[in-house]
Amino acid sequence: LPIERAGRLSELAFIERLRALPGGDRDVELGIGDDCAIVRAGGRRLLLTTDALVEDVHFRWRWDGPAGIGRRAFAVNASDIAAMGGTPRFALLSLVAPKRVATSELSRLVRGFAAAARASGCALVGGNLSSGARWMISVTLVGEPCGMPLRRSGARAGDLVYVSGQLGAAALAREILLGRRRGRASETAAFLRPTARLELGAALARARAATAAIDVSDGLLQDLGHLCRASGVGAVVEAERLPYASVLRRLPRRERLELALNGGEDYELIFTVRGQRAERIPSLPRVPVTAIGRIVPGSGLRVRAASGEALPVEVRGFDHFRR
Amino acid sequence: LPIERAGRLSELAFIERLRALPGGDRDVELGIGDDCAIVRAGGRRLLLTTDALVEDVHFRWRWDGPAGIGRRAFAVNASDIAAMGGTPRFALLSLVAPKRVATSELSRLVRGFAAAARASGCALVGGNLSSGARWMISVTLVGEPCGMPLRRSGARAGDLVYVSGQLGAAALAREILLGRRRGRASETAAFLRPTARLELGAALARARAATAAIDVSDGLLQDLGHLCRASGVGAVVEAERLPYASVLRRLPRRERLELALNGGEDYELIFTVRGQRAERIPSLPRVPVTAIGRIVPGSGLRVRAASGEALPVEVRGFDHFRR
Numbered sequence: 001l002p003i004e005r006a007g008r009l010s011e012l013a014f015i016e017r018l019r020a021l022p023g024g025d026r027d028v029e030l031g032i033g034d035d036c037a038i039v040r041a042g043g044r045r046l047l048l049t050t051d052a053l054v055e056d057v058h059f060r061w062r063w064d065g066p067a068g069i070g071r072r073a074f075a076v077n078a079s080d081i082a083a084m085g086g087t088p089r090f091a092l093l094s095l096v097a098p099k100r101v102a103t104s105e106l107s108r109l110v111r112g113f114a115a116a117a118r119a120s121g122c123a124l125v126g127g128n129l130s131s132g133a134r135w136m137i138s139v140t141l142v143g144e145p146c147g148m149p150l151r152r153s154g155a156r157a158g159d160l161v162y163v164s165g166q167l168g169a170a171a172l173a174r175e176i177l178l179g180r181r182r183g184r185a186s187e188t189a190a191f192l193r194p195t196a197r198l199e200l201g202a203a204l205a206r207a208r209a210a211t212a213a214i215d216v217s218d219g220l221l222q223d224l225g226h227l228c229r230a231s232g233v234g235a236v237v238e239a240e241r242l243p244y245a246s247v248l249r250r251l252p253r254r255e256r257l258e259l260a261l262n263g264g265e266d267y268e269l270i271f272t273v274r275g276q277r278a279e280r281i282p283s284l285p286r287v288p289v290t291a292i293g294r295i296v297p298g299s300g301l302r303v304r305a306a307s308g309e310a311l312p313v314e315v316r317g318f319d320h321f322r323r
Numbered sequence: 324l325p326i327e328r329a330g331r332l333s334e335l336a337f338i339e340r341l342r343a344l345p346g347g348d349r350d351v352e353l354g355i356g357d358d359c360a361i362v363r364a365g366g367r368r369l370l371l372t373t374d375a376l377v378e379d380v381h382f383r384w385r386w387d388g389p390a391g392i393g394r395r396a397f398a399v400n401a402s403d404i405a406a407m408g409g410t411p412r413f414a415l416l417s418l419v420a421p422k423r424v425a426t427s428e429l430s431r432l433v434r435g436f437a438a439a440a441r442a443s444g445c446a447l448v449g450g451n452l453s454s455g456a457r458w459m460i461s462v463t464l465v466g467e468p469c470g471m472p473l474r475r476s477g478a479r480a481g482d483l484v485y486v487s488g489q490l491g492a493a494a495l496a497r498e499i500l501l502g503r504r505r506g507r508a509s510e511t512a513a514f515l516r517p518t519a520r521l522e523l524g525a526a527l528a529r530a531r532a533a534t535a536a537i538d539v540s541d542g543l544l545q546d547l548g549h550l551c552r553a554s555g556v557g558a559v560v561e562a563e564r565l566p567y568a569s570v571l572r573r574l575p576r577r578e579r580l581e582l583a584l585n586g587g588e589d590y591e592l593i594f595t596v597r598g599q600r601a602e603r604i605p606s607l608p609r610v611p612v613t614a615i616g617r618i619v620p621g622s623g624l625r626v627r628a629a630s631g632e633a634l635p636v637e638v639r640g641f642d643h644f645r646r
Contacts, residue, residue, distance in 0.1 A: 021447065032447070037413070037415075039448060041467060049415075050416070052417045057453055090351070094461040124354075125360035131377070131380055132377050142371065
């Protein structure tokens with residue numbers, strides 16, 4: 001079975017169809033198409049998001065222990081709350097498990113999920129279990145915004161583009177896990193143990209520092225592309241400024257660039273900032289942020305070498321529905 | 324592949340494990356173990372519930388058109404909101420679809436779901452799509468309570484036990500769909516087109532008429548058993564008072580009883596009422612309610628014939644994890 005990172009191309013077409021559905025609910029401030037929906041209940045804003053991890057599509061069961069898989073399922077969903085500048089409060093977990101699975105494994109998965117949630121101030125309040133051929137871990141999170149929610153749609157020409165942390169290590173880790181590259185077991189942690197940038201997202205929302213934000217799940221270029229389309233702008237990325245993960249140093253420049261730009265699963269935040277607001281960017285210990293480019297008028301993404309020359313990179317989002 | 328109605332036995336064990344997780348979040352008023360969780364966000368109560376329909380476990384794709392399958396996925400989940408006396412407000416839909424599926428089928432399923440939701444005042448605000456061998460339709464609903472939420476745990480000895488609508492037609496319909504019984508196509512609607520008793524649940528909560536409630540998904544006896552265990556009581560059901568679906572008339576008494584008591588998928592409401600509050604039970608057009616028995620001290624369920632003699636019925640919950 002082919003296993004690839006979470007794909008979004010046909011899912012994008014699907015999301016477009018969902019967006020075209022009749023709306024008209026005045027309590028839906030932002031519907032389908034961003035990292036979370038923004039709704040109002042009892043006069044207060046809530047963030048709602050759902051995502052699923054499917055065995056042999058998004059992960060393999062033997063890659064990690066059940067508790068680690070549960071922790072990762074929480075983190076990748078919490079990343080969507082982080083990208084909106086919120087804090088996760090309540091989680092629901094819908095599981096499909098193969099019949100061969102021991103109850104103890106199921107328990108460890110759920111306990112890993114619940115412990116990761118609890119560490120972020122989020123309570124697991126609902127769940128269901130069905131049998132099926134393969135694992136499917138579907139998570140819904142209810143979050144509360146910290147200040148004004150960050151959307152994908154607020155970037156304007158002239159804004160600086162920032163990314164948190166480092167890029168490419170998760171994609172390299174996935175290739176090691178798939179046996180396509182050699183590497184140390186410790187190098188797989190970047191894929192298996194992602195961290196949602198909840199502290200950074202909340203701080204950006206509180207400081208009103210960012211004009212737009214998104215998390216890096218599909219790859220820097222694809223996710224920056226989503227942000228640009230939602231904002232009606234383009235972007236130029238400076239290849240030399242990208243915060244390459246140190247583990248990529250041993251690779252040829254071309255591969256390093258490819259993993260950092262199109263690798264995905266980093267769960268870092270991309271955000272845009274008006275020039276004069278750069279000083280508002282929160283300075284958090286252990287969460288470096290790097291200016292990697294600039295928003296420009298028009299549309300499309302360009303990646304530029306230090307020489308100023310445009311690099312011929314392709315935006316590659318994996319599509320697991322492609323035939 | 325064996326296909327059976329939504330099973331809950333091992334799921335029950337799973338839910339028990341979830342309940343045993345550390346809690347301590349003061350915004351979680353009621354965690355795992357009822358039809359919905361009750362949480363507080365911004366000082367207001369919300370109801371949260373999640374459930375999944377898995378192809379060839381809970382339904383077969385060819386049994387209905389995609390729009391009908393979408394409508395049913397909403398109704399089955401809305402029934403959990405109805406059982407708590409709430410109204411569904413926001414829905415999230417996590418889909419796993421086989422690669423062979425045409426985009427038009429996917430669209431029809433989502434539109435059927437969204438239309439059913441909208442008709443109940445609920446907006447579809449989030450979704451995701453993955454590929455997999457079989458369909459999996461995982462739904463999360465966020466509801467608002469109408470008055471005090473109805474729980475499973477408030478029944479006391481002496482309360483009358485009521486059920487809405489009629490029983491057994493959905494289970495008969497499933498057997499027709501499975502080819503195990505002969506019947507008319509029109510008789511399959513009871514399975515394919517369930518109605519969540521949202522109006523009744525909300526009216527019961529507003530009138531403070533019921534001491535406890537649950538919906539009939541697994542079967543009258545099993546679900547009444549959940550209510551009794553949560554309340555620390557037992558119950559006696561009068562077989563002659565059960566509101567058998569008229570389509571069961573042609574069956575032998577024994578089979579009729581079995582389908583009404585253990586058939587499941589009716590999505591009616593079971594609720595308990597203190598004797599002196601029976602007059603508060605809301606009278607809704609086209610939603611009959613029937614007193615079928617009484618809560619008694621102790622534990623366990625008994626089913627009694629008109630003669631007073633106890634009928635030897637077994638509480639059968641289907642368990643799709645059973646080997």
